[in-house]
Amino acid sequence: MRCVADEILAEQKSILRREMLARRRVFSAEERKEASRSICARVAQLSVLKAAQTIMLYASMAEEIDLVPFMEKLLADGRRIVLPEITGRGTMEARELPSMDALTDGVFGIATPDPTRGSIVPPEEIDVIIVPGAAFSSDGGRLGLGGGYYDRFLPRAGNAVRVVLAFDFQIVPAVPMGVQDARVDVILTERRMISCNGYYLEEEV
Numbered sequence: 693m694r695c696v697a698d699e700i701l702a703e704q705k706s707i708l709r710r711e712m713l714a715r716r717r718v719f720s721a722e723e724r725k726e727a728s729r730s731i732c733a734r735v736a737q738l739s740v741l742k743a744a745q746t747i748m749l750y751a752s753m754a755e756e757i758d759l760v761p762f763m764e765k766l767l768a769d770g771r772r773i774v775l776p777e778i779t780g781r782g783t784m785e786a787r788e789l790p791s792m793d794a795l796t797d798g799v800f801g802i803a804t805p806d807p808t809r810g811s812i813v814p815p816e817e818i819d820v821i822i823v824p825g826a827a828f829s830s831d832g833g834r835l836g837l838g839g840g841y842y843d844r845f846l847p848r849a850g851n852a853v854r855v856v857l858a859f860d861f862q863i864v865p866a867v868p869m870g871v872q873d874a875r876v877d878v879i880l881t882e883r884r885m886i887s888c889n890g891y892y893l894e895e896e897v
């Protein structure tokens with residue numbers, strides 16, 4: 693049952709989400725491309741990423757960090773990639789993407805791997821998850837798009853390091869968090885690398 697505290701939390705999230713998505717919209721395509729390039733170059737160097745067998749990414753929507761060149765590079769290097777497949781209200785699974793031409797239209801217009809070309813991968817096989825979202829805080833707080841998809845999925849992926857790639861303006865002092873909200877471990881922007889809640893990173897932060 694939803695109590696008053698939940699209602700207040702949902703309202704606080706909704707206000708911050710609206711503000712953050714508006715900030716993302718004013719970023720020009722050129723700025724986005726440039727920032728995406730530098731953020732992806734940095735994540736490729738992370739030792740947790742280099743060591744990962746199975747990496748979960750997402751097929752970017754128009755205003756998100758462009759992960760396509762990074763995804764192409766990982767596939768060219770023979771790495772195992774999985775992407776979200778929405779399976780119901782607030783639920784998703786990870787499906788293997790064997791190559792870029794196996795992307796098809798999915799729910800909400802987000803590209804997803806063709807089910808005839810890649811299988812569902814158990815969440816516990818995933819080593820690194822690149823987590824999308826609207827706003828993040830340095831203590832690992834995350835505000836998503838409001839579907840609760842990652843809040844439900846991340847706890848099932850018990851072996852995965854949760855890595856956020858974000859534009860620097862998406863880092864805010866605090867994100868309203870409830871008990872069900874999943875936190876992240878590492879945040880990388882074009883300007884900063886943040887290790888959250890004492891998560892140990894081999895690299896200098």
Ligand SMILES: Nc1nc2c(c(=O)[nH]1)N(C=O)[C@@H](CNc1ccc(C(=O)N[C@@H](CCC(=O)O)C(=O)O)cc1)CN2
Nearest residue numbers: 750751752753776800802824825836837838839841842
């Ligand atoms: N690229 C990418 N893929 C992702 C996410 C993401 O943030 N980015 N997700 C991160 O969770 C999940 C999808 N989450 C979503 C949450 C809300 C809406 C959305 O447009 N909601 C509409 C209402 C739609 C409806 O209910 O009919 C809205 O809010 O207006 C879309 C995707 C899984 N895949």
Ligand SMILES: Nc1ncnc2c1ncn2[C@@H]1O[C@H](COP(=O)(O)OP(=O)(O)OP(=O)(O)O)[C@@H](O)[C@H]1O
Nearest residue numbers: 705782835836837838839840841842843844872873
């Ligand atoms: N583990 C969970 N089990 C059940 N309901 C959940 C869970 N996590 C979140 N929810 C519910 O899902 C709804 C959306 O949650 P929230 O606003 O935190 O999503 P979000 O993290 O922004 O979304 P996303 O992960 O899709 O980007 C809320 O009503 C929340 O109570």
